[in-house]
Amino acid sequence: MIELEELRKEFRTNAGAVQALDGITLRVPASTIHGIVGPSGAGKSTLIRCLTLLERPTAGAVRIGGEDLAALPERQLRSQRRRIGMVFQHVNLFDSRTAVANVAYPLRVSGVPKAAAHARAEELLQLVGLDGRGGSYPAQLSGGQQQRVGIARALASQPSVLLCDEPSSALDWATTRQVLEVVKKVNLTLGLTVLIITHEMAVVRQVCDSVSLLSRGRIVQSGPIGEVVTAYGSPLARELIPLAATPVGQARAQLEVSFSSVDFSTRQVLRLLADLSEDTAIEAGTIETLAGLRVGRFQLVVNADGREGVVKQLRQAGLFVAEPEEAP
Ligand SMILES: Nc1ncnc2c1ncn2[C@@H]1O[C@H](COP(=O)(O)OP(=O)(O)OP(=O)(O)O)[C@@H](O)[C@H]1O
Ligand SMILES: [Mg+2]
Structure with a gap:
């Protein structure tokens, strides 16, 4: 378990x-696997550096498996750091x-x-799906394979925690997927x-x-995926259920409707939308399944006269x- 308490830097x-x-x-x-997202400069890298105590926090506690690393002197910290794998x-x-020599390196050093x-x-390379490639040099491996060697190396000292700082941002979509599958596998098989x-x-x-979601050094929203996506209209719900980008110069839709299978079936929502007056246009929409929930968002355009009625009708249906001025 990782616990941060009133951490300041x-x-x-x-x-x-x-x-x-x-x-x-x-x-x-x-x-479990926790994601930290946030705009550039939000403090993401600083947070990960404070977690490993590469950077001393100004105040607060960093507890890993119950032990406050921020309170340890440098010498004890060195042995505790082995419990943290970094990618x-x-x-x-x-x-x-x-x-194989790259993965073995931290073990040789200790x-x-x-x-x-x-x-x-060799066992760790097998775990990350690189069995038989132990004899290859980095130049003979693809970017995704190199990243998997990096994960195997991070696991060598048998950490209980794995910290990943932008592990996939230099990789294409398909390779990212492979790396994430490996992360999920080590999470499940090793309980990391x-x-x-x-x-x-x-x-x-x-x-x-x-x-x-981190912004200017603070957590502005946090929770299990199922919880944040059903906090309709919240920053993370909007980012996790994205709508296609509006072309530059085109006005944004006037109303936004969100729902999840906690309250509605997709069919019910589509019926409610179909029942709206003829001059209500459905401009964009997305429906997907996340954390075992069906979640959706639609953008509607209504003419000015009809707007109040449409909002009322949809809200009464639950x-x-x-409306844009309410949307964060
Ligand atoms: N060593 C440092 N000295 C002074 N200011 C720093 C230092 N490191 C980070 N900062 C500042 O702290 C803030 C957070 O930086 P940080 O690198 O943690 O952001 P980030 O969320 O990782 O951004 P990015 O997504 O661009 O990597 C920024 O305002 C940055 O300028
Ligand atoms: Mg950073």
Whole structure:
């Protein structure tokens, strides 16, 4: 389990103090995958650096498996860090070493004899779907395969927690999918608690059990996927159920309707929309299945006279309706 309590990080610069993390409290249950999303500069990388204590937090607690790492002196910290595996955007493998030697490296450094380290490395390569590729050098592996070697290396010291900082942002869609499948597999087979920092909502949709939105050093929304997608109109619900982008110059739709199978079947919603007056146009819409729920969003255009009536009709039926000025 990962627990952050009132975590703060202040950077002092010539231009003054920057509150990179401004009181982060977060609990990631053991053996689950949590995503952290947020715009550039939100504090995502600072958060991951504070989690590994590569950066000392200004205040607050970082508990991994109950132990507060922020309170430990440097020497004890070094052994505790082994319980945390790290995967970065750029894998940084040793070019002159084979995949198996790269994975074995952290074990060799901590004194494991070569034969045992290599045997363990072979097992880990098999776990990440690279059996038989142990003898390849990084240059002989694709980007996705290199990333999987990086995951195997992160697992070598048998961590209980895996931290991933933008693990897929240098990869294409299909390769990202493979890497995420490996992350999910190690989460399930080894019971690892995983924290993924990403700017891609697609990553959250594919593997995360829960998600937090970070903005200016604070968590502005957080929860299990099923909970955030049914917080209709909330920033994460809108990002997790995206509508196609409106062409530049084209006005946005006037009304937005959201629903989930908690309250409505898709069929019921389509009937309610079909019953609206003739001059109500359905401009865009999406329906999908996330966290075992069917969730949907529609954008409607109504002429000014009819608008109030349409909003009333939909709300009386129990649908969530946002008007642009209400939409965040
Ligand atoms: N070493 C540092 N010294 C001073 N300010 C810093 C330092 N590191 C980060 N910051 C500031 O802290 C804030 C958060 O930065 P951080 O790198 O954590 O953002 P991020 O969410 O990872 O962004 P990105 O998505 O662009 O990687 C920014 O305002 C940044 O300028
Ligand atoms: Mg960053």
